Amino acid sequence: MVILKSTYEIEAIRKACQVVAECHRTIAPLIKPGITTNEIERIFEDIILKHGAKPYTKGYKGYPYATCASVNDVIAHGFPKDKPLEEGDIVTIDTVAELDGWLGDSAWSYAVGKISPTAEKLMRVTKECLDLGIAQAQPGNRLGDVTSAIQRHAESNGFGVVRDLLAHGIGRDLHEAPNYMHVGKPGKGLRIKEGMVFTIEPMLTEGTYLMSIDPDGWTARTLDGKLAAQYEHTIAITAEGPQILTEQ
Ligand code: MF3
Numbered sequence: 001m002v003i004l005k006s007t008y009e010i011e012a013i014r015k016a017c018q019v020v021a022e023c024h025r026t027i028a029p030l031i032k033p034g035i036t037t038n039e040i041e042r043i044f045e046d047i048i049l050k051h052g053a054k055p056y057t058k059g060y061k062g063y064p065y066a067t068c069a070s071v072n073d074v075i076a077h078g079f080p081k082d083k084p085l086e087e088g089d090i091v092t093i094d095t096v097a098e099l100d101g102w103l104g105d106s107a108w109s110y111a112v113g114k115i116s117p118t119a120e121k122l123m124r125v126t127k128e129c130l131d132l133g134i135a136q137a138q139p140g141n142r143l144g145d146v147t148s149a150i151q152r153h154a155e156s157n158g159f160g161v162v163r164d165l166l167a168h169g170i171g172r173d174l175h176e177a178p179n180y181m182h183v184g185k186p187g188k189g190l191r192i193k194e195g196m197v198f199t200i201e202p203m204l205t206e207g208t209y210l211m212s213i214d215p216d217g218w219t220a221r222t223l224d225g226k227l228a229a230q231y232e233h234t235i236a237i238t239a240e241g242p243q244i245l246t247e248q
């Protein structure tokens with residue numbers, strides 16, 4: 001069942017979310033050729049700890065790091081590495097912070113130096129999908145209004161929408177109900193209500209939306225080796241509409 005949150009609880013979740021937002025704000029100007037995803041990992045973990053928060057993904061179902069660092073054809077859950085990022089790469093950094101028992105979750109794709117027009121378009125359209133989804137997350141609407149807006153925009157631009165990784169409710173747990181794919185039909189699915197807190201986190205692909213998992217048990221890649229991008233916010237549904245708790 002979906003756990004509705006009070007305005008007081010939403011403010012507590014926002015505090016955890018703002019730790020994650022600070023991580024992204026800090027890293028954005030630092031991502032350039034030569035930086036390693038292990039360096040990004042350390043910067044994120046330092047910021048999280050400095051706020052008295054916990055890097056929630058470290059140890060979550062055995063995941064070993066505070067961040068996921070997903071380069072090029074990696075869709076999600078890539079491990080931070082010592083390999084320097086190269087001009088033309090795109091990298092998605094995802095993290096979850098726990099503050100006072102509440103969680104905040106946000107992923108962001110970054111360009112490394114100058115990237116190809118295709119990579120640029122994939123990143124732009126993925127961010128637009130997130131924004132279009134959020135705009136549909138109004139009390140009284142249904143989840144299908146959110147997901148169909150995402151799917152329509154992605155596919156009309158020639159991109160795939162990953163089905164195998166889901167968005168989720170969030171609060172004291174990382175994956176609360178509802179768990180949902182970023183595809184659907186308008187007017188279908190769960191009705192969106194004031195007090196819901198959930199992520200919207202479309203993963204778009206240049207080619208096929210099908211994925212494989214590496215032998216490490218985590219790294220999710222596009223089956224055809226083409227690019228993937230992701231933007232994720234944690235949002236709260238209020239009487240006035242959606243609020244972006246992880247707003248940078
Ligand atoms: N943002 C991811 C999610 O929505 C965080 C999970 S990372 C994990 O589930 F690797 F720890 F699972």
Ligand code: CO
Binds near residue numbers: 199
């Ligand atoms: Co998430």
